[in-house]
Amino acid sequence: MNESTGPRRVRESAPWPLVVLGIIGVALFVVPLLGLATRTPWGDLTELITSDVVADALRLSLVTSLLATAISLVLGVPLAWLLARVEFPGRNVVRAVVTLPMVLPPVVGGAALLFAFGRRGLVGEPLNEATGLLLPFSIWGAVLANTFVAMPFLVITVEGALSGLDPHFERAAATLGASRLTVFRRVTLPMIAPSLVAGAVLTWARALGEFGATVTFAGNLQGRTQTLPLAVFVALESNRDAAVAISLVLVAVSLTVLIGLRDRWWART
Numbered sequence: 001m002n003e004s005t006g007p008r009r010v011r012e013s014a015p016w017p018l019v020v021l022g023i024i025g026v027a028l029f030v031v032p033l034l035g036l037a038t039r040t041p042w043g044d045l046t047e048l049i050t051s052d053v054v055a056d057a058l059r060l061s062l063v064t065s066l067l068a069t070a071i072s073l074v075l076g077v078p079l080a081w082l083l084a085r086v087e088f089p090g091r092n093v094v095r096a097v098v099t100l101p102m103v104l105p106p107v108v109g110g111a112a113l114l115f116a117f118g119r120r121g122l123v124g125e126p127l128n129e130a131t132g133l134l135l136p137f138s139i140w141g142a143v144l145a146n147t148f149v150a151m152p153f154l155v156i157t158v159e160g161a162l163s164g165l166d167p168h169f170e171r172a173a174a175t176l177g178a179s180r181l182t183v184f185r186r187v188t189l190p191m192i193a194p195s196l197v198a199g200a201v202l203t204w205a206r207a208l209g210e211f212g213a214t215v216t217f218a219g220n221l222q223g224r225t226q227t228l229p230l231a232v233f234v235a236l237e238s239n240r241d242a243a244v245a246i247s248l249v250l251v252a253v254s255l256t257v258l259i260g261l262r263d264r265w266w267a268r269t
C-alpha cells in the first residue's frame with residue numbers, strides 16, 4: 001500500500017446555504033466585470049487605446065509605477081529586514097505606520113503628502129527654497145504618491161518571507177567568514193527571491209492603479225501627471241467609450257498579475 005507523501009485535502013460536501021451565499025459572493029465581483037465587458041466598444045478598442053490621451057496616460061503610468069517600484073525596492077527591502085530581524089523600541093508602531101497606507105483612504109494620504117511636501121509643507125517648503133524642486137503637480141509628485149501607497153505591499157511581503165526563513169544557511173555563511181552584507185546579498189536575497197519578486201509585482205500593480213493620492217497631491221494634468229486611472233475619471237465625463245477601454249486595460253493587467261502570483265497566495269489543490 002502506497003503511503004501519501006504529503007497532506008491530502010479532505011473533500012467535503014458543501015451545505016446548500018453556503019453554496020448559495022458563495023455564488024452570490026462571486027457574483028458580486030463577476031457582475032461588474034461583465035457590465036464593463038458588455039459596454040466595451042470592441043470594434044473601436046484599438047483606436048481608443050492608441051489615442052493621444054491614452055498614450056500619454058499609459059506612458060506616465062508606466063514611468064511613475066516603475067520608478068515607484070524601484071524606490072520601494074531600494075527603501076522597502078532594508079526596512080523589511082529591520083522589521084523582521086532587529087528588535088528595537090517601537091517596532092510595532094513603526095510596522096503599523098509603514099502599513100497604514102494599505103488601509104488609509106488614498107485621498108487622506110494625498111492630503112498628508114500635500115501638507116508634508118507641498119510648497120508650504122513641512123518638508124516641501126525648505127526643499128523648494130534650497131533646490132527649487134516643487135513636488136506637487138509634477139511627475140515626481142506622482143511617483144512619490146505611488147510609492148507612498150504601494151511600498152507597504154513590498155515591505156509586508158518581504159518581511160513575511162524573512163521572518164519565515166531558516167537562519168541556518170545564513171549562520172553557516174557567517175561562520176565561513178562572510179560579512180553581514182555578503183550574507184544578505186549572496187544568501188538571504190536569493191532565498192527570498194520568489195517573495196521579493198511577488199512583492200515587487202504587487203507594488204507595481206498597486207502603483208499602476210493608484211488614483212486618490214495622485215490626484216490630490218500631483219493633480220490631473222494631461223501629459224504631466226495624468227495616469228491611466230485619472231484618465232478614466234476624466235473620460236467618464238466626456239468620452240464614455242474611452243473610459244471603458246482604459247478600464248478594460250487596467251482590469252486585464254490586474255488579473256494577469258493576480259493569476260501570475262496565485263501560487264504565492266493560494267495553495268495548489
